Amino acid sequence: MFTNVQSFINEYRLExxxxxxxxxxxxxxSLKQKIAPDHRTLGYLAWHIVATAGKLAPTGLIIHAVDPYEQPVSARAIAESYRKTANDVLVAVKQQxxxxxxxxxxxxxxxxWTIGYVLYGFLKHEIHHRGQLTVLMRQAGLPVAGxxxxxxxxxxxxxMQPQK
Incomplete structure (x- = not known):
């Protein structure tokens, strides 16, 4: 749980x-990559991460949220939407x-929940789905960043040789 605004800002900037x-x-x-036939695609999970900022509304934060049902077909559009949304979250938390x-x-x-715990859950939710994306990225043949x-x-x- 976050007990001060700056702690969230510092952690969310890194993550x-x-x-x-x-x-x-x-x-x-790669947006079409699935782990198995009846599972979510990489694109769906990425857009889900972008759209989750809209779920912060009960905290009182005013953030421009994307429509969770209007996933772009372009990887670049998803990446740019995330960049804007992540910045909006940081600005909103700092100012509001x-x-x-x-x-x-x-x-x-x-x-x-306390608002501090909602922010904690928001961050952990993103990290959780980022782990899923890593697997899908490997399946799609994309390089994975540490x-x-x-x-x-x-x-x-x-x-160097990676550890096994």
Missing amino acids: SASTQKQFDSFTDA LTDDMLHKTIQFYENQ MYGPSKEEWLGMG
Whole structure:
């Protein structure tokens, strides 16, 4: 749970930069990648991440939200939408929330959560789906950027053998 605004801003800046690295490496063809026939596509999951900012409305944040049902067919459009949305979240949190407000309890879906916990869940939700994207990216033959350490491709780029 976040107890001060700056902590969220610092963490979300780092995590959204990692998410943006993924989004920037998508191709239009990769958006159709599925792990199995009846599962979500890479494009669907990416757009779901972009659209999730709209779910922050119960916190009182005013953020321009994308339509979750109007997924672009272009990888570049999804990446640019994420860039704008992530920036909007950072600006909104900085300008519209105070540390004290993070302790306020609100109705969030069927739960009573503090605004600080909603922001925590928002961040963890993105990280969760980013992990799914990594698998789909590998299946689609895309390079994977390291998030918390070098990826296989980055180890090789440094002239080192990746750990097995």
